[in-house]
Amino acid sequence: MQLKKIMIPVIAVVAFMAAGCTSINYKAGPSYVGFSSEGVKSVKQTKKTSYLSDEMLKTFDDEFVYDEDGNIIKQIQTQYFDDGGKFDEFEITYQKIGGKILPKSAAINGVVYLEVEYDLLPVDHKGYIPRYTSIPVFYSEVYNFLLLEPDTSKWTMDLGNFDVPFRVDREFVKSEESFDYYSGFDKDSVLTSGYDNILLQKFYYSREKFAEGYNRTVEPLLRMFAGRSTPENLETTFVFKWDVKADKLVQDGVQVVERFANNREMNFNIVREFDSSARLTREVWTVADSKKGLDKVKTLFEQELSY
Numbered sequence: 001m002q003l004k005k006i007m008i009p010v011i012a013v014v015a016f017m018a019a020g021c022t023s024i025n026y027k028a029g030p031s032y033v034g035f036s037s038e039g040v041k042s043v044k045q046t047k048k049t050s051y052l053s054d055e056m057l058k059t060f061d062d063e064f065v066y067d068e069d070g071n072i073i074k075q076i077q078t079q080y081f082d083d084g085g086k087f088d089e090f091e092i093t094y095q096k097i098g099g100k101i102l103p104k105s106a107a108i109n110g111v112v113y114l115e116v117e118y119d120l121l122p123v124d125h126k127g128y129i130p131r132y133t134s135i136p137v138f139y140s141e142v143y144n145f146l147l148l149e150p151d152t153s154k155w156t157m158d159l160g161n162f163d164v165p166f167r168v169d170r171e172f173v174k175s176e177e178s179f180d181y182y183s184g185f186d187k188d189s190v191l192t193s194g195y196d197n198i199l200l201q202k203f204y205y206s207r208e209k210f211a212e213g214y215n216r217t218v219e220p221l222l223r224m225f226a227g228r229s230t231p232e233n234l235e236t237t238f239v240f241k242w243d244v245k246a247d248k249l250v251q252d253g254v255q256v257v258e259r260f261a262n263n264r265e266m267n268f269n270i271v272r273e274f275d276s277s278a279r280l281t282r283e284v285w286t287v288a289d290s291k292k293g294l295d296k297v298k299t300l301f302e303q304e305l306s307y
Contacts, residue, residue, distance in 0.1 A: 025051035032060050040064060049083070058084035071101045072167070086217055092165050098198050103166040103173060103191065111213030114164065116191065117202040121242055125249040129193045132251065132272065132280050135160075138287065138300050157256045157268050159238065162205055163188035171195040197249065199242050206235040208261075235259045248278035265290040281305050 028047035035043070043062040048054060058080040065074040075092040088109055095104040098120050106114040136157045141150040166173045168189050176190045194200045211231065236259075241252040256268040266289050273282040285301040288294045 027051050030059075039066070039070065041066075058087075067096070071096065073101075088214065088217055090165065094166070098196075100172070100195075100198060101169075102198070103164065106165050108210055108213035109216045111209050111216075113206045113209035113213060115202070115204040116200070118194070119199050119201040119242060121197045121199060121244060121249060123197050123244045123247065123249045125197050128195060129199065129249070129251065133283060133303075136268070136270065136285055136301075138268075138285070140289070142291075155268070157254075159193070159200075159203065160188075160190045162190060162203075162236075164191055165189070166191075172198070172200075193240060193251070199249075200238075200240055201242070202240070203238040204235070205237075207231045208234040232261045233258065234261055245274050245278040246276060250274050250278050250280075263290070265294065267294060275307070279305070279307055 027049055030049070033045060040062075041064055043060075044058075045060040046056040047059045049057050049059070060080070061078040063076040064072055065076075067073050071094075073094050073096075075090075077090045077092070078087050079090065080087045091107045091110075093104045093106075094101050095118075096102070097118050102118055103116045105112055105116065136155075138155050140153045140155065142153075143150045160176055164173065166189060168175050172192055172195055173189055174192055176188050191200060191203060208231070237255075237257045239255045239257075241254070243250050243252050250272070252272055254270040258266040258268075260266075266287065269286045271284050271286075272280060275281050282304050283302070284299060286297045286299050288297045
């Protein structure tokens, strides 16, 4: 009994000492804080970014430009880093076609790295453009005699690979969830191939141009440490071919061109044929690689449909 009487006050003193030395500090997360407010012209966000300091530092500024009808035509976003001492400036522009506000371009620090073109077809089509087949996936192997195993690459020719900075309207830009082993679930904004009779004609994304603009705000010697460099895969271009058959909208084909830093170019093509009722009858996928010569076309997939 005497032992218990001695231990109780000792434990209480230790607990009191631990509580007396405890401090709780907070900071805000690094990500952009989204909001919903029609017609807002400017937004300035500041955050407590350090556990040890109560200083509120600049994180994001937004400026919105509207046309005479109140439609957004431009967004300029300033993203601060180095405790608000430096920043990158993104300029997102929109275009108006057929009464709809559509994505147009994106630039970083004055360098345009993303461009979108649309076409307006004379057809009474409503809603999304249906897929004819699943997303094209294929593989390539590069053999090197110095290596025991070939270098295998997987190619997925899909607009969903590109997270775009445009507003989600659920018609021309939609949200798409993805999963990564390291970062977990993520929700991206991706382009659709069109809606109603307004069709995506060309999509251009340059990692080289993005890196050029991104690197403008960091000294050359510091770019490697800041993770700001030029990627091997320089740019991707999608070109879509549309037509109207039997008063129906059809997609005749798709061309995807990949350009790389080592002067390599890869062309992937889908060609489709339709009958007089606008029903798909034949589809062929081909690829040509400048490493083997762009004139040496390889057929990857072919299907024929009968009705």
